[in-house]
Ligand SMILES: Nc1ncnc2c1ncn2[C@@H]1O[C@H](COP(=O)(O)OP(=O)(O)O)[C@@H](O)[C@H]1O
């Protein structure tokens with residue numbers, strides 16, 4: 157399986173729309189890489205550039221060390237699976253899967269073997285004679301995957317392939333994709349706007365915003381050490397809470413609302429003394445038992461079974477906290493949330509980079 161490298165890849169559509177700006181990243185053989193970011197951030201564009209369906213404005217793309225900028229999509233030997241995978245409605249599942257190989261004039265016997273093997277891997281071997289309309293959404297999605305797998309391409313490019321499925325099927329197919337990746341040893345570049353999909357599937361996650369890379373890291377590093385406020389707010393569900401505080405110059409403490417939190421202030425805080433900063437706290441990082449903290453006025457309580465999500469206001473800021481089911485918040489009443497200083501994220505108010 158192939159190695160992929162993008163070097164300063166830029167795509168400008170007409171009138172200065174930078175769909176991709178100086179994108180550089182590598183994907184190792186057999187790696188599962190995920191491009192994630194909100195709608196319109198340049199994910200599809202980046203995939204289409206890799207596939208050769210779009211011409212670069214500048215930069216270079218290498219597959220296995222070979223520059224492919226001038227290569228046709230066909231010669232790049234990549235397979236792309238889209239959200240709106242169109243199966244041929246008049247063809248059987250078998251023919252849908254075999255079609256690409258037939259077009260390339262592979263021997264009939266070999267085609268049959270490959271289609272059967274792939275169908276077995278995907279658990280659709282008993283559906284080969286059906287037409288697409290006789291399949292469920294999940295089964296159709298598997299056929300679309302199968303169609304790309306039988307070709308045995310160097311790279312798989314997946315563009316939000318699960319977003320047409322219902323929530324339950326999406327979770328199931330997600331697990332199947334992870335298993336499939338291990339089984340076929342594929343190099344995969346997977347695009348999604350869904351951070352949960354990115355976190356659960358990606359070995360390497362590339363976070364995009366407005367055509368630019370924000371951070372490249374493994375899932376836990378992204379979660380624990382986000383480089384800026386954008387990544388911190390994008391990864392994690394419910395999202396991180398943000399509020400503004402001041403690092404008190406004399407006492408070296410962080411203050412916001414009624415909270416007065418002792419931080420271990422090291423030299424990197426030097427230039428922030430007496431300044432206001434953005435404070436980030438994950439909903440899962442509040443405690444209801446010990447330490448200093450804040451008080452929120454409860455707006456909404458969402459019971460999740462073994463825990464509650466409590467939504468409320470502190471000053472003018474909306475916050476959400478996950479608390480144990482026995483914590484007993486009451487709508488309209490104050491509710492105390494304690495804060496462990498070790499769980500606080502701080503960001504520069506101006507640049508939004510992590511402090
Ligand atoms: N063919 C095109 N012509 C002009 N602008 C485009 C074209 N395709 C995409 N764009 C713009 O480029 C940006 C990135 O789009 P896209 O790659 O589709 O984002 P994503 O897949 O992350 O939602 C958007 O602002 C989009 O409007």
Ligand SMILES: [Mg+2]
Nearest residue numbers: 199200201315
């Ligand atoms: Mg897209």
